Amino acid sequence: MNAPLPLLNVTDLVVRFRAAGIARPFAGARYINAVNGVSLAVAPGETLGIVGESGCGKSTLGRAILHLVEAQAGEVRFEDDLVSTRDKDSIARLRGQAAMIFQDPYGSLNPRISVGEAVAEVLRVHGKAAPDAVPARVAELLRLVGLSAELAERRPHQLSGGQCQRVGIARALAIEPRLIIADECVAALDVSIQAQILNLLMELQRRMNLSLIFISHDLGVVRHLCRRVAVMYLGRIVEIGPTEQVFAAPKHPYTRALLAAVPDIDPDRALAPPQLRGEPPSPQDLPAGCPFHPRCPHAQEVCAHGETPVLRPSERGHVACHFDLPPDAQQGEEP
């Protein structure tokens, strides 16, 4: 490969959780298969969106990359440096360069310390500023995310949701990261505030040449923010490729259904007929074959009983489907 060395390289990552409840005798423990062999690479300065419905494993994937949850198999490399739970220093090095922004702006801040202190804490833990330089750096970071330095004295409950989310971003920027993983970071915000935060993220990402993994269920937001997008279903990436291509000509039947289900704000487009029956099955009992086959309108015999399809090249992206579906007639009016 002649492509520039990726900043982050994830290979065959698997995350399982032991299911809650009492294990049945002789049946062994039951597991929730959250991430089932995900591989992806992120180049420096690249924006990758990860979309999917609840339970598809997108948040777990983000956490597993930063080793906030333990992966059962697979590896994460940051600048070709293997990150392993057996090597605590490697995790510390990773977290010194990769930060996470969470969904709940209040829940991810300590309610008992001021937001300035919350940012200062990050600076001290990572040794990013000399002790006497901390207050000045906190003020600088708050200004960077569009908050006035006087707010540093406030506690989270004295701020609005949008302001708290800016503090979350300031905390992430405090480590001078090269990668930010943002997990549904605008989902809890009203649309007028959401637009402000998205603009801030885009501006910072460009100015600092940050890599960004943006996890979201909101396809419109991802389309706006990300150059590349990965679609997840039941712990697997079913399609990945350049955003404009995936949105304009989706290859996987799940991607098509997902895009068709997003209500458009064009008042002249009638509500599309529901493309999918039912809801995603529980990640506790993964269907055999292609995990999407019970809901897939194009499913054939091989989908139910054959091998699980793996990602294969398709135009400029990759798709995990046995078939090359013809361009979708139902999406004829899509640009």
Add this chain to the structure above:
Amino acid sequence: MSLLTVRNLSIAAGARTLVEEVDLDLAEGEVLGLVGESGSGKTITCRALMRLLPAGELHIASGSIELRGRDLARDSEADMRRVRGVEIGMIFQNPSSHLDPVMRIGDQIAESVRFHEGASAQDARDRAIELLRQVGIPDPARRIGAFPHEFSGGMRQRVMIAVALACRPKILIADEPTTALDVTVQAQVLRLLLDLRDRLGLAIVLVTHNLGVVAQTCDTLAVMYAGRVMERGPKRDLLRAPAHPYTAALLKCQPGSADPAQPLPAIPGQPPSPNAFPDGCRFHPRCPRAAIICQEQRPALRAISANRAAACHFAVVS
């Protein structure tokens, strides 16, 4: 003909007015979208229509809610018990917290039929099965014995719709009914609501913050901001040519429709707290068109064409 007519409705918490001078009209078979961001007063407006405001905290300060020649704002609590579920049904954002977790869903549906119509246990059970079939639950005769936790989120929302429609109300108030659902399931539930409208002539008040949902389901819209209706009118006109700067700004900052990779035209600042609504027009601190008059005089919701109204000093139909 208007089925439900709300005039000049104001809702207050003590001396603080949270919702002011709301006018709404709902005709048979109409889907009215009540749109706004959090804190705009859309949910408490809906609760006021059912007189479900938390007692002692919020009360209807003034205005009327006319339904078939009576004023719900002045009805006694006993009369309201015959309105809720019978004249107006209601569904909520989170079905799990509005269904009884330890009661079989068939009984939850039958309960109101037996209470309001004095139906026998057998008749109520038959009605429950029929309702579950109507809302698209497979194998309803068996599923009436199930508990809410045995259903997925989308199915629970269907069950809640069945509960709300058990006594055949003509009006359904749906408060963010699909916000907690995934987008593919949301499409199914919205389709169901529209089917029920077509089949039963149901009028629906759909409360949502999602303009996409509004565009695809509603006939008319009322846009709320800081406790006041900013603009109302037919959906297509409002979305195509918004007369109020707030409606226009809300449409522009939708990420799905904007030019990718360009900054979104965000609305600066944040919505005001009900403790400190600005004088004059409540949107003026964030409004790109604000002038001196906007700080001084509160614009009333006034007609700008035959079927549209806007609360802006500068509103014109373009």
